[in-house]
Amino acid sequence: MSVPNDRKYSDSHEWYLVDGNIVTMGITQFAAEELTDITYVELPAVGSECSAGAAVGEIESVKATSDLICAISGKILAVNDELAEHPELVNDDAHNRGWMVKIEAADLSPLDELMDAGAYNEHIS
Amino acid sequence: MNGPHSGPYGAGLNMAVAPLAEQSSDFPLSFEQRISGASGVSLPNSDVPSAQDDSNLPKHLRRDQAPNLPELGELDVVRHMTRLSHRVFSIDENFYPLGSCTMKYNPRVNERVAAMSGFAHIHPYQPESDVQGMLELHFQLRHFLEEISGLAEVSLQPAAGAHGEMTGLMMIEAYHRARGENRRMVLAPDSAHGTNPASCTICSMSSTKIRSRSDGKVDLDDLRSKVDENTAAMMITNPNTCGIFDDQIADIATILHEKGALLYYDGANMNATLGIIRPGDVGVDVMHFNTHKTFSTPHGGGGPGAGPVGVSKRLSPYLPKPQVIKKPDGTFAWDYERPESIGRVRSFYGQGGVLVRAYTYIRSLGPEGLRRVSRRAVLSANYIAAQIKHRYPMPFEGPYAHEFITVPDFADLGVTERDFAKRLIDYGIHPPTMSWPIMHCLMIEPSETESLATLDQFCEVMIKIADEARDQPELLRSAPHDMPVGRLDEVGANRKPNVRWQPE
Numbered sequence: 338m339s340v341p342n343d344r345k346y347s348d349s350h351e352w353y354l355v356d357g358n359i360v361t362m363g364i365t366q367f368a369a370e371e372l373t374d375i376t377y378v379e380l381p382a383v384g385s386e387c388s389a390g391a392a393v394g395e396i397e398s399v400k401a402t403s404d405l406i407c408a409i410s411g412k413i414l415a416v417n418d419e420l421a422e423h424p425e426l427v428n429d430d431a432h433n434r435g436w437m438v439k440i441e442a443a444d445l446s447p448l449d450e451l452m453d454a455g456a457y458n459e460h461i462s
Numbered sequence: 463m464n465g466p467h468s469g470p471y472g473a474g475l476n477m478a479v480a481p482l483a484e485q486s487s488d489f490p491l492s493f494e495q496r497i498s499g500a501s502g503v504s505l506p507n508s509d510v511p512s513a514q515d516d517s518n519l520p521k522h523l524r525r526d527q528a529p530n531l532p533e534l535g536e537l538d539v540v541r542h543m544t545r546l547s548h549r550v551f552s553i554d555e556n557f558y559p560l561g562s563c564t565m566k567y568n569p570r571v572n573e574r575v576a577a578m579s580g581f582a583h584i585h586p587y588q589p590e591s592d593v594q595g596m597l598e599l600h601f602q603l604r605h606f607l608e609e610i611s612g613l614a615e616v617s618l619q620p621a622a623g624a625h626g627e628m629t630g631l632m633m634i635e636a637y638h639r640a641r642g643e644n645r646r647m648v649l650a651p652d653s654a655h656g657t658n659p660a661s662c663t664i665c666s667m668s669s670t671k672i673r674s675r676s677d678g679k680v681d682l683d684d685l686r687s688k689v690d691e692n693t694a695a696m697m698i699t700n701p702n703t704c705g706i707f708d709d710q711i712a713d714i715a716t717i718l719h720e721k722g723a724l725l726y727y728d729g730a731n732m733n734a735t736l737g738i739i740r741p742g743d744v745g746v747d748v749m750h751f752n753t754h755k756t757f758s759t760p761h762g763g764g765g766p767g768a769g770p771v772g773v774s775k776r777l778s779p780y781l782p783k784p785q786v787i788k789k790p791d792g793t794f795a796w797d798y799e800r801p802e803s804i805g806r807v808r809s810f811y812g813q814g815g816v817l818v819r820a821y822t823y824i825r826s827l828g829p830e831g832l833r834r835v836s837r838r839a840v841l842s843a844n845y846i847a848a849q850i851k852h853r854y855p856m857p858f859e860g861p862y863a864h865e866f867i868t869v870p871d872f873a874d875l876g877v878t879e880r881d882f883a884k885r886l887i888d889y890g891i892h893p894p895t896m897s898w899p900i901m902h903c904l905m906i907e908p909s910e911t912e913s914l915a916t917l918d919q920f921c922e923v924m925i926k927i928a929d930e931a932r933d934q935p936e937l938l939r940s941a942p943h944d945m946p947v948g949r950l951d952e953v954g955a956n957r958k959p960n961v962r963w964q965p966e
Contacts, residue, residue: 371901373878376956399952400880400897424957 339366341432345448346457349406352432353448360409360440360448363417364396366431367461372398375424380405380416380437387411389447393438396427405437408447415439488946491963492532492542502536530965549946551892557916558892559846561839561865561907562733562755565892569758571826572819581818586810590795596814597794600786603821604770610824610832611729611749612742613772619782619812623730626750626769627661627697632804633748633773633780634695634724635665640780640802645694645723651680653704653899655730658697667694678706678858680714689721695747699728700735701863703899705843705907707734715745724748724777732756733909734840734864737833747774757820768816782807839864839910842917846906849921853928857900865907867900872931879904881938882927884949888942889923 340346344354350368354361369375377397387393387407394405417436420426427435452460513519534542558565576582580595590597600618607616620626631648638645650658652671659669670688673681680698689696696718701707708714715725727741727749733756741749753759753768773781783803784796796811827835840863847856847866854868870882879902883893895905908917930937942948 374953374956376953397956399956 339432340454340458342454345451345453346460347406347408347451348460350461351406351408353408353451355442355445355448358442358445359414360411360442360445361436362405362407362438362440363436364405364427364431365457365461368403369428369431369435372396372403373400374398375427378417378420378424378427378437380420381413383413383416385413387413387438387440407438407440408451409440409442410444410447411440411442413438414441489542489545492534492539493530493963493965495538495542496533497535497538498533500533500535500538502534502539551887553892556890556892557908557912557920559886559906559908559920560892560894561909562752563730563895563907565761566733566755566758566909567911568760568819569823569826572758572822575822576815576818581815586814590793594794596818597786597796599818599821600811600814601788601794603817603824604786606821606824607751607770607772610736610740611746611751611772612740613746613749614742614775615778615781615785616770616772617781617785618768618770618817619806619808620750620769620771621808621813622767623728623750623752623755623769624657624661625807626752626771627657627726627728628664629769629771629782629804629807630726630748630750630773631661631665631667631695632807633771633777634726635667636780636802636804637724637777638694643691643722645692647690647692648694648726649685649688649696649723651698651702653678653699653702654697655699655703655728658699658728661697669697672696674702674704678702678704679708679710682710682713682717685714685717689717689723691721693718693721693723695724695726697726697728699730701731701865703731703905704858704867705862705865705905706858707863711746712744719745730755731864734836736836737829738836742772742774747777748772753816753820758823759816759819766813766816768813768820770812770817780804784811786811835910836864839908842908842910842912843906845917846908846921846924849918850924850928853925854904857903864909865905867903867905869900869903870928870931872928872935873902875931875935877931877935877938878902881935881941882931885927885930885938885941886923888944889927891920891923 344352346352346365350365351362352365375396375398379395381387381393387410389408389410391407392404393407393413396403396405416438420435420437429435553565553567584593584596604616604618608614617629620629646667648662648667648669649672650669652674662669672688673684675681696714698708698714700711718725724747725745727746729749729751732751736756749772751757751770751772753770754761759768771781779800779802781800781803782805783800784798785800787795787797789795824832843862843864843866844860847860847862855871856866856868858867860866870879879896882904883896886893894907897903898905908920927938940949
């Protein structure tokens with residue numbers, strides 16, 4: 338399973354791709370496969386605030402419902418609207434087209450605590 | 463002229479009487495079998511003039527055509543429903559290894575008692591003097607539950623386990639408020655039932671997860687680090703959802719009490735501990751009973767149900783009102799004089815018919831019988847675990863309580879826990895809980911009612927399916943094979959739900 342090495346990973350299986358102070362997040366391919374077919378993704382309102390460690394959304398699959406936990410605080414800049422009609426994008430391409438939320442980060446430092454691709458690979462094996 | 467597809471009413475009528483061979487596969491809906499004008503009742507002509515088109519109903523709200531209701535005679539409906547009932551997969555015919563969670567057996571005597579006229583044909587608006595029998599039953603049941611739980615006082619009012627949770631949290635909030643505190647955080651282990659955090663949200667509280675150790679018990683260090691002045695309570699299910707009894711329960715109570723927090727006990731798994739431990743004796747402050755799980759009341763699929771709550775002495779004043787009491791003259795009554803009560807949580811007095819069944823179960827077994835229920839539930843689960851563990855890896859070490867978890871190890875064959883569950887159906891066994899509380903697991907709970915022969919048969923089937931997974935994995939992946947419907951398109955049903963039947 339591919340784990341791109343351009344981003345950070347949490348132990349609750351979210352990925353964070355940083356560009357300046359804009360952070361794009363989603364769930365990992367590993368998480369998507371564990372959840373099996375994803376049937377619904379609930380995302381936050383654009384413009385709302387998120388706080389580190391709290392849920393910003395919910396992912397529902399045939400098997401389970403899980404929270405999307407966000408490791409950083411900030412403002413929601415955009416959400417992936419395509420997932421409303423096509424939640425299967427998360428299964429098909431979790432690390433790219435299956436992205437979920439873009440955040441304007443208030444503070445990037447919590448991401449330093451997260452894993453890089455190598456460590457995440459070990460975490461899931 | 464009469465082929466197998468034309469019914470007794472002759473060809474031409476839209477009436478399908480399926481030949482026997484087809485009755486076992488598919489047959490039309492009642493809507494599709496209509497005989498125009500047929501009805502199950504004959505009413506005299508109405509002497510009230512029917513409403514005219516010029517009635518006050520706005521035109522755009524009127525129907526253009528008659529509603530598409532089934533039109534069938536009584537016997538046709540009886541046959542249709544009876545045929546459907548033959549397809550029901552039920553505990554009357556099949557073993558359910560997901561036990562008390564979904565379908566613990568309900569002894570027939572419960573129904574017999576609940577149908578007695580003095581219980582079945584009364585109304586909550588009747589004066590207390592009319593319904594002394596029902597009130598006495600409530601009073602006795604209340605005390606039985608107090609004795610079983612070791613708690614000071616029980617209210618029978620909540621209508622379900624989750625409703626009991628909400629009631630419990632409302633009392634916890636009231637208790638802290640009376641002490642001038644506004645505590646908003648509730649702790650729950652990561653193995654908790656989803657209803658626990660959901661109840662917190664309903665009560666405008668937040669929840670935090672407490673880690674479990676690798677043996678499935680609460681990580682006390684993690685608990686200590688998270689209890690503070692904002693902690694209202696911890697909610698814990700014991701035995702937990704992994705089937706592990708947490709013997710640190712008294713320590714957990716102490717850790718919470720030292721910080722002014724309370725201990726809430728989710729009674730979901732009490733089936734394992736009746737007459738063995740009493741929550742009140744180990745420091746529990748509030749608990750709810752799931753009467754369907756522990757005391758064999760029907761599993762209502764959302765209701766009606768009952769979720770009595772019990773509390774320790776310091777929480778008694780906050781119980782819902784009215785409370786059933788015995789007056790000095792020996793009669794029974796509802797007591798509304800409870801000024802600190804959180805109030806009513808349900809209309810009238812709770813779910814009377816369900817409480818009659820729980821009472822009957824308790825009375826028909828007695829104290830020693832209830833203890834044997836738990837012993838047998840625990841023995842049955844551990845027996846199965848011992849019989850199949852050489853083929854089914856267990857993430858937690860036994861002994862287990864009334865249920866255990868296995869994580870079948872066949873992922874490299876492309877077989878999942880879902881395929882195991884579906885294959886069980888082919889052997890006439892209801893699938894167990896799966897994929898929860900840990901990924902890829904099956905949770906097996908035989909409950910107390912199964913004979914040794916049934917348990918052995920189940921173990922044999924489990925071993926056989928493990929062999930099939932190795933030798934013929936396709937057999938599992940395409941299961942079930944012998945049911946009226948095969949593998950359902952669950953993904954399609956979730957992504958594009960189609961919940962309304964319409965004529966072609």
